[in-house]
Amino acid sequence: xxxxDPADAVPARILVATAVPAERDAVARGLSGHPAVDVVAVDVVAVxxxxxxxxxxxxxxxxTAALAGRPYALAVSAGIGGGFTAPPGALLVADAITxxxxxxxxxxxxxxxxxxxxxxxxxxxxxSLVRELAAAVSAxxxxxxxxxxxxxxxxxxxxxxxxxxxxxxxxAMEGFGVAEAAAAHGVPVAEIxxxxxxxxxxxxxxxxxxxxxxxxxxxxxxxxxxLTRWSST
Numbered sequence: 001x002x003x004x005d006p007a008d009a010v011p012a013r014i015l016v017a018t019a020v021p022a023e024r025d026a027v028a029r030g031l032s033g034h035p036a037v038d039v040v041a042v043d044v045v046a047v048x049x050x051x052x053x054x055x056x057x058x059x060x061x062x063x064t065a066a067l068a069g070r071p072y073a074l075a076v077s078a079g080i081g082g083g084f085t086a087p088p089g090a091l092l093v094a095d096a097i098t099x100x101x102x103x104x105x106x107x108x109x110x111x112x113x114x115x116x117x118x119x120x121x122x123x124x125x126x127x128s129l130v131r132e133l134a135a136a137v138s139a140x141x142x143x144x145x146x147x148x149x150x151x152x153x154x155x156x157x158x159x160x161x162x163x164x165x166x167x168x169x170x171x172a173m174e175g176f177g178v179a180e181a182a183a184a185h186g187v188p189v190a191e192i193x194x195x196x197x198x199x200x201x202x203x204x205x206x207x208x209x210x211x212x213x214x215x216x217x218x219x220x221x222x223x224x225x226x227l228t229r230w231s232s233t
Contacts, residue, residue: 012074013042013071014042014076014227015045015061016043016078016220017047017054017057017077017174018044018045018079019079019173020079021046023080026213026214026216026220027078027216028044030218030222047178049173051149051180053174054178055177055178055180058177058181058182059181059185062182071185073188074187074190074227074230075182075189076191076192077097077174077178077179078220079172079216080193080195080196080209080212080213081145081172081194082198083169083193083197083199084161084162084168084171084198088196088208089195089212089215091138091139091192091194092141092169092195093133093134093139094125094130094142095143096122096124096143096144096145097123097124097144097178097191098145098165098176099146099147099148099176100147100165101149102119103115103121123183125188125189129226130190133190133192133227136222137222137223142169144165145168145169145172146161146168146171146172147173147176148171148172148173151202152171152199153201154202155201158199170193170199190227192219195215196209196212
């Protein structure tokens with residue numbers, strides 16, 4: 001007999017990487033019972049806070065799956081984050097995942113690592129996936145999601161980031177780490193953020209983490225058909 005027996009085909013799988021268990025649980029609630037998840041396996045993992053932990057945790061998950069003969073077809077960085085203009089509870093989809101502070105300070109200003117002759121600073125999710133995700137979750141905006149190692153806490157820092165990255169819609173701490181690991185494995189990546197606070201002066205009283213987690217859960221359910229369909233193509 002020629003060809004591949006459908007019974008032997010490896011089902012498509014999706015890895016969703018969050019920073020903390022609260023985000024993981026929100027995503028899992030949104031996906032729970034969704035018909036699309038019955039067709040494609042979706043694993044939601046809390047990989048840790050910050051780009052280094054995100055890269056290490058995502059790489060471990062991708063490697064483990066590949067060695068088991070059940071590789072992931074898509075990696076998604078999902079969670080809450082700061083919005084530059086979008087209000088708390090808004091949903092944002094990245095068309096570029098950029099590390100904002102990897103480089104060197106010079107008398108003339110900041111130089112990204114690429115201008116020093118090393119590495120990369122931006123990963124771009126597939127454009128068709130970005131469009132479909134944004135439509136599915138009714139995203140408030142599509143644009144650059146910045147990855148930072150230190151959360152912005154002043155108006156001056158927020159203004160500086162906007163000058164350097166005029167297309168930025170949000171900042172978070174894990175997207176670039178997830179994207180780096182995915183790129184090393186040849187796996188496409190996406191990033192979805194629910195806004196919990198404004199990027200700028202640090203004001204914990206103004207944060208709306210509960211609203212952001214609820215929005216993230218709702219978005220996960222809406223995104224499920226897109227993610228599963230896209231990873232199966």
